[in-house]
Amino acid sequence: MTEPTFALLIDGDNIRSSLYPEILRAASHKRLLSVRRVYGNAATANGWLQEAHLRFIHSGTGKNATDLLICIEALDLILGGAVTGIVLATGDGDFCHLAHYLRERRMPFHCIGTENLSQRLRKAAQSYTVLPQSVPNQNTQPISAPPVAAPAAPPAAAAPTQNEKLRTALHRLLKTAPDGMLPMQSVNPQMLKALPDLDVCQARQGQTWREWITAQGDLFVILGTGAARYVRAAP
Incomplete structure (x- = not known):
């Protein structure tokens, strides 16, 4: 049997570019990502234009322009036979329609997002991944030090601006x-x-x-x- 191929499509208006390494790790179980694209307004790309591993697709500035273009290209890739499944990085619940369409045709649809990932999209997708929050490194061992005098009480926290x-x-x-x-x-x-x-x-x-x-x-x-x-x- 031919190995399944997947398209990684990223909603650049909804996901920041600093999360791309985490997105790749989350999508690593889809072994062959033959298509990698990010969509958004080039004027407010927030770092995505500098990511050489992705093809940036300018969606313009119209209402829901990015969402509509992602849906069109996802269906074009699936129906044209370029890929057999979609991995979508977003948090927008409007993609539920795409998730339902692919599920009814037994096409794999995996969603990746942050803690703000829409609950509706989580339920509609075949599977989903919530990216972990960064945590401080806990491997550093404490260093013994001779006893010292108790430090002075810390100053009171400044009032919020x-x-x-x-x-x-x-x-x-x-x-x-x-x-x-x-x-x-x-x-x-x-x-x-x-x-x-x-x-x-x-x-x-x-x-x-x-x-x-x-x-x-x-x-x-x-x-x-x-x-x-x-x-x-x-x-």
Whole structure:
């Protein structure tokens, strides 16, 4: 029998490039990854363009453009006979339709994501892997030292800045939001309710919520356009 071949497709709008080594390890049980592609907006590729082992596919800036292109190319690879199964790295529950389609045709579909991996997608996929969180090295042995005088009490922790309060509050809201996503139009009323004693406009220095969220580096991800824009925690 011919050895099964798999396509590794990565949702670059949803998964950060620093996770690529972990993704490869998680996909290693699929012995032949004949196709390796990452999809996303080239203007906000977040390191994926520098990954030489992958083919970067620019999906544009339209609403759900990356998700639609991944589904089209996954079906093209399967129906064209280029591969016999799909390994998808994402966290987006919208790929449930693709998972159902492949399962009904007995085509292998394995999903890889972080702890934010959609519960709906976990149930729809044939199998899934949640990438482990990094842990400190525990192999270092303690070094004996002569007794010394007790150290002075550590200084009290500095009070969180206003910006840190905003970050913490938004993370808490996203943890309880459906699929970890919050509509952009709901951010302001939800944050005002979560931080009643804080002037949130002053705390974000007059920026709009979109500007402030973008300025937080890789802590959050904004997806969609117009009224359909929403925010989620970065994978």
